[in-house]
Amino acid sequence: MKSILISSACAILMLFIQSTWLSHGIVLGIIPDLALSVLLFSSFINKNGHGIIAAFIAGIVADMLSASPLGYFAFLFSSCAYLATLVSYVTEKDVFVIPFLLGTGATVVMGFLSRIVVLFFSANIHAYKIFSAEFGVELIMNGLFTGLIFFLLSFVQRFFEHGPRKALP
Amino acid sequence: MKNSRFHGPTRAVHQKAAVCLILSLAILFVSTKTMARIPDIFKGYVIGGLQKSFAAVSSFFSRSIGAVSQLRSIQKDYEALLDKMQDYELRERDFAVLKEENQRLKELLDLSSLPDTKKIAAHVIARDPSNTYSSLVIDKGYDEGIKKYMPVIAYQDGIEGLVGKIIEVKASTSVLQPLYDQRFFAAARLAKTRTEGMINGQGFRDSPLNLLYIPKGEMDQLKQGDVVVTSGLDQVFPPEIMVGRVGNFRLNEFSSSLVIDVQPGIDLSRIEYVFVIDKGPSE
Numbered sequence: 001m002k003s004i005l006i007s008s009a010c011a012i013l014m015l016f017i018q019s020t021w022l023s024h025g026i027v028l029g030i031i032p033d034l035a036l037s038v039l040l041f042s043s044f045i046n047k048n049g050h051g052i053i054a055a056f057i058a059g060i061v062a063d064m065l066s067a068s069p070l071g072y073f074a075f076l077f078s079s080c081a082y083l084a085t086l087v088s089y090v091t092e093k094d095v096f097v098i099p100f101l102l103g104t105g106a107t108v109v110m111g112f113l114s115r116i117v118v119l120f121f122s123a124n125i126h127a128y129k130i131f132s133a134e135f136g137v138e139l140i141m142n143g144l145f146t147g148l149i150f151f152l153l154s155f156v157q158r159f160f161e162h163g164p165r166k167a168l169p
Numbered sequence: 170m171k172n173s174r175f176h177g178p179t180r181a182v183h184q185k186a187a188v189c190l191i192l193s194l195a196i197l198f199v200s201t202k203t204m205a206r207i208p209d210i211f212k213g214y215v216i217g218g219l220q221k222s223f224a225a226v227s228s229f230f231s232r233s234i235g236a237v238s239q240l241r242s243i244q245k246d247y248e249a250l251l252d253k254m255q256d257y258e259l260r261e262r263d264f265a266v267l268k269e270e271n272q273r274l275k276e277l278l279d280l281s282s283l284p285d286t287k288k289i290a291a292h293v294i295a296r297d298p299s300n301t302y303s304s305l306v307i308d309k310g311y312d313e314g315i316k317k318y319m320p321v322i323a324y325q326d327g328i329e330g331l332v333g334k335i336i337e338v339k340a341s342t343s344v345l346q347p348l349y350d351q352r353f354f355a356a357a358r359l360a361k362t363r364t365e366g367m368i369n370g371q372g373f374r375d376s377p378l379n380l381l382y383i384p385k386g387e388m389d390q391l392k393q394g395d396v397v398v399t400s401g402l403d404q405v406f407p408p409e410i411m412v413g414r415v416g417n418f419r420l421n422e423f424s425s426s427l428v429i430d431v432q433p434g435i436d437l438s439r440i441e442y443v444f445v446i447d448k449g450p451s452e
Contacts, residue, residue, distance in 0.1 A: 069201045
């Protein structure tokens with residue numbers, strides 16, 4: 001429960017930062033998805049699926065902050081968190097490569113899922129423009145920032161973990 | 170850790186993911202039918218209040234840092250200003266004459282295209298946290314008389330230009346859809362030839378807008394830099410508000426209309442203050 005609350009609170013904090021301090025974007029007006037990076041971190045270290053629940057909660061808040069219909073980001077974030085949880089079973093966390101691949105991979109997944117969602121729920125839903133230069137920038141930026149977030153959060157990993165391992169006597 | 174590598178994800182993980190995903194889709198299904206499911210009080214006061222707080226913190230720090238750096242440049246500015254002072258004394262004489270002339274010209278040209286409307290000034294406090302949506306958040310809500318679908322304009326470099334329209338109203342904040350949003354549509358026309366079309370955004374702030382449905386026959390008369398204004402036919406935007414200027418345009422063989430890029434008249438990347446137009450009670 002603690003890991004869900006901390007992960008979702010941290011992701012929500014990132015959402016507010018994205019909408020205010022980073023609102024002008026970094027390159028080509030593109031905002032890095034820091035909330036997604038936090039949720040990927042939480043999902044990767046919590047193999048029990050707590051990261052998915054945190055992603056769902058943060059997604060609902062993202063929908064409230066955004067002009068998107070309620071449930072849109074909840075679905076996209078939950079899907080990416082599920083993917084990160086599955087990836088955590090087949091590989092170990094390293095300094096840069098895995099976080100970078102997770103960040104870019106999750107962005108691609110969000111891009112494709114948004115196109116699928118548009119097919120089924122057409123009312124006022126925007127999809128990622130997958131073949132645009134802006135999407136390429138977002139892809140790289142999310143990869144780099146996910147690496148940075150993984151590095152920074154690794155210092156406070158125990159707060160994000162469900163039932164951290166205790167030292168052996 | 171090693172056990173998990175051999176056993177793979179447990180059933181509980183799949184169940185949690187399935188519950189979250191199904192719940193998201195269910196909510197999405199409901200919300201796309203009826204957007205107003207969240208209590209207005211929560212959205213209006215809590216979310217709006219938090220956005221305002223973040224904007225205030227950001228503003229405080231940027232002002233503090235700015236003040237320190239300004240002190241350094243004050244000395245230089247002071248010396249430069251002394252030099253300029255002499256120059257301005259000469260210009261002051263001309264100023265009074267020009268002011269009178271400007272007043273007369275304004276009356277003659279009737280520059281304000283919206284003389285009988287109430288304009289509510291608002292500050293842009295936040296933007297959409299995602300890149301797929303491009304909404305802006307302003308610090309005025311239904312407490313200040315903002316209503317859904319009210320047009321929004323701004324003044325920049327002496328130009329009165331279209332910014333977008335209000336799509337969501339909360340107690341103390343509102344969400345506006347800028348004209349570069351991919352779902353933004355407005356009835357527009359070429360100011361010179363009066364040919365009517367429709368303006369549509371491409372989803373990115375730095376991308377030009379599209380002017381749709383201008384017939385191929387207009388190709389000869391069209392020039393780069395031609396002004397595009399709102400036509401008012403959509404009953405949302407008042408007529409004659411500047412949208413932008415024609416950029417590149419080309420002929421599409423398989424279509425009956427031209428493909429026209431329009432550069433917005435207002436630079437939305439540096440917009441801070443906007444005016445929401447209250448046209449009053451509709452007849």
